[in-house]
Amino acid sequence: MAEIHLTDLTKSYGPTEVLHHIEGHIQDGEFIVIVGPSGCGKSTLLRMVAGLETVSSGEIRIGERRVNELEPSERDIAMVFQNYALYPHMSVRANMAYGLKIRKLSQAEINRRVEEAADILEIRQYLDRKPRQLSGGQRQRVAMGRAIVRDPQVFLFDEPLSNLDAKLRVQMRLEIRKLQQRLGVTSIYVTHDQVEAMTLGDRLMVLNGGYVEQFGTPIELYDRPASIFVAGFIGSPAMNFLPAEVKDGSVVLSNGVIIPVESPKEANVTLGIRPEHLQPEPEGAIALQVEMVEQLGANTLLHGTLQGTDKALTASVAGHATYENGEFVNFSAPASMLHLFDPETESRLEL
Amino acid sequence: MTDFAPMSPAATQNRNSDVQKLALRWLLFAMLGLFALFYLMPLFVMVTTSLKSLEEIRTGSLIAFPRELTFEAWRTAWSGACTGIKCEGLQPYFWNSVLIAVPAVLLSTGLGAANGYVIAQWNFRGANLIFSLMLFGCFIPFQVVLLPMAMMLGKMGLAGTIPGLILTHVIYGLGFTTLFFRNFYVTIPADLVKAAKVDGAGFFRIFWSIFLPLSLPIIVVTVIWQFTQIWNDFLFGVSFSQAGTQPVTVALNNIVNSTTGVKEYNVDMAAAIIAALPTLLVYVVAGKYFIRGLTAGSVKG
């Protein structure tokens, strides 16, 4: 168990810098999810923490130690890989024991640890099988077992659920979370799936193009996204963005609709509002012309455009509701649920 | 092919087309059979000739079975036939070939495995260039290195020796063995190496405890390929050996082309079969791997 400090961390391949000045302080026992679109550098960052990629500049500390120059095996970490990376010719037991054997633990201790981990993961009956005789979910457990037996200071997960089908993914997600809470090991988890990130992480580090867009709890990210990118990435369906102008203490949409806010200055802005925060109200100022209706059972999604414009607008209405295509539906938006962004820098403007 | 597929009632097959199909089927088997005879005939002739007496060879037909079985020719071929001036049969040369092939196969396979492992999984700057150079090296006609190699062996004091031939076969076999292992190892996910590094294993340990145990199929393919190449080699054998160190192919050629005395065709044939037996045996026992080596060797990159 340990804290992790990432200080001014940079990664370059030749002249191209792929990670820019990453800062982050991870608490002991915290579950951190690094999330972002593919190619944002999240796996590279994880592999730098693991010691599988070199650090171009900056520093990684695990606990009290600077680990930049340490081999992966000297960093007291364990890692779970996307395609499990189980040794195909070894039994489940041998897979889990391999790292312990290299560390020259006694056979009795190895057996004890392997069996304990197998019990936690409920894979005891598979210990003598080969990986190819197991299902995807079982292999995933073995991969986690291999990490657990090492009793490391840090768990690293590299998109470990992306090869599983949707249902199993949800189940394993919960299991990983429970396991981590039970063991209390500091963990870093990489995924491109924002739902996975929201449900798993104590805090999320949103990476985009090699920059940290925001680092905070899921609720902070949802309630106060630091940028248009984070706002659009977190939450489903994605936030609506409308061009607008702040004038005389109000937000004026492009079709002339005025929403009063307490804003100090006047500027062009991008207005963000989540579909679930649009409240149907016959007198509401925001009118949506319906183009398509998605019935999801628990709620209903209305896709269309803001009246009088070609700006896409989506609203989420609780329960079943029937609407005709072409119909206008009115919504109100409480000022507290609005997000304003600078259209130039794409960063958040405080109201 | 739908020839023997059960016919649906809706299909309006008429008798003519059935007859036609049957005739085609027979034609197919006839052709396949004829070709089989073409490929088998030389082996058949070799075996029957080797079991005949010289007298019967002169009077009988090429493809007739021996009237009287005699293993005299085999005995002569093994231990009495003359290669030039010496008349010890193929036996000593057969063992020469074994002494050359076994170490050369083991060394070139082992080095190829290590090279392939480095190139496939420990990519460093320039590794691909080295691999390309090796690949081109596979294709050179050996004539182009024959003269300098002869001089080099002389300088190393290995001219005309079995170690010299071993060295030659190892060096010029490396391109192919590296290619085989590299192509096999690139199919192993790179995460396996990463997982092993996290587990604390180093370069050699990962090779030894993870890659080698997974390599059995490609080891078999490579060993068979190398053994066939080296056993059947003639050019290096004839160029870099001397009287006592010739491999079996060179001795066979000497027996067949020695002009002294009566031409003993039955001995020639017995000697040819003896020289061919080891590779034939490998082919029969492990044909699947033999073919895999052949096709892998031809589909490069």
Place this chain on the structure above:
Amino acid sequence: MVTWFENQIPKVVLAPSFVALLIFVYGFIGWTAWVSLTRSRLLPKYDLHGTIQYKKLFSSPRWDTAMENLLVFGVLFIVISMCLGLLLAILLDQKIRVEGALRTIYLYPMALSMIVTGTAWKWIMNPGLGIEAMVRSWGFESFSFDWVINPDMAIYAIVIAGVWQASGFVMALFLAGLRSVDGEIIKAAQVDGIPNWRIYSAIILPSMAPIFLSAFIVLAHLAIKSFDLVIALTGGGPGYATDLPATYMYAMAFSRGDLGQAASSAMVMMGVVFAIVVPYLYSELRAKHD
């Protein structure tokens, strides 16, 4: 700690092979190229004298014969082996129950040494006791099959033995290619009612173009390097009638003691091989890197 040395281990492992490659392949090619530009006879000399060896080579009737033979042998050997191999592969692809056995029979010559092949065919084509004698004994007194000792025909005898040895290999290549064609495409074509021969000619064969290329490269390579087969079957004779560049080079190097001629002929051989192989390898390597 990540020490400098540990990072060098992969390079250290590869180094001996790399050094051997540089010396024994590329260095030696350089040496041969150099000597081909000198007046070396029995012993190598290192003073450059331009292209005299090549001039001498190309004005030598024996080399002319060798190159002509290579052309005749190469073309016939490649074309017949490819056709026969393709035919056998298609015949075997018709869901034959004994396919495994037949495949084994067609391919076994590839396991033999060319010396063995040459010895066997030399005996079979022996005019006094082989096929000729056999057919005559059947009553066809005027039948003649003396190719191995006939200067005009001996090269064709070598083609027969070469095809016998290599066509099974081509069959194996093509069969693997036929089997790797996407089964769904074939089923779709069958559903569309396209006759089998058209499925082969319009769908399967065109998709096997890379295999044709591979087979061609391997066969061409075999043809140019052919040495053992000629030595065992005809010894290059009668006279120089079946000399190939490979036997010419060997004769110059080891029996005539003319290193300059040996080196220049070897360089020409390499030129021919590389003219065929380099574009192929280049495109292969590029395809892999993209």
